[in-house]
Amino acid sequence: MSSLGYTSASSDSDDDVFEQFGIPVATQTLPTPQLQALRIRDHILVTLDCEKENYGIWSRQFLTALSKFGLRDHIDGSPAQGTSDWALNDFAIVSWYDATVTASTLAIVEPRNATAISLWRAIRSVFRDNRDTRAIYLCDEFHGFNQGDLSVVEYTSKMKEMADMLGDLASRVRDRDLVHNVLRGLNEQVQHAVPHVTRV
Structure with a gap:
């Protein structure tokens, strides 16, 4: 429709x-x-x-x-x-x-x-209507989203919001994938924190 x-x-x-x-x-x-x-x-x-x-x-x-x-x-x-x-x-x-x-x-x-x-x-x-189409566009946006000039809180909140929307579109994002995607899109100023965040 x-x-x-x-x-x-x-x-x-x-x-x-x-x-x-x-x-x-x-x-x-x-x-x-x-x-x-x-x-x-x-x-x-x-x-x-x-x-x-x-x-x-x-x-x-x-x-x-x-x-x-x-x-x-x-x-x-x-x-x-x-x-x-x-x-x-x-x-x-x-x-x-x-x-x-x-x-x-x-x-x-x-x-x-x-x-x-x-x-x-x-x-x-x-x-x-058009659930599959919406999911494809949102998935592309989710995987291409970068922090840019956003604060860490704004950036992670936006990532979580998109992940929740994908879940409503029957394209659930696993927690592990959400974390990987957040780390991938961090800007250069905070990339140094990635090894500490991912350390088990």
């Missing part, structure tokens, strides 16, 4: 997204008045952004919040219930997208008369 794609796993269905992340089933739905007053940013700390490629962590936090408050049935493919509480809860979930997804990302995916499940599927589709 889009070159902004993220992970694509045809085996993932709406029925097993929670099991995929090991998220337990909530025993009871939060009462509607409490749900309407909920500050979702206290529970979903990441803002989903196409440019940041942070779908993996955002989706885990979003699914955890849905499960925590007994709202899994709004996106797992269960039939919509005709009660006013169910409809109000669905509107509340839609507002969670507005609070945790950048406007530019929502502009790409938001359908008319959006429901919790239609938005979930649209966002997931955008980030999962």
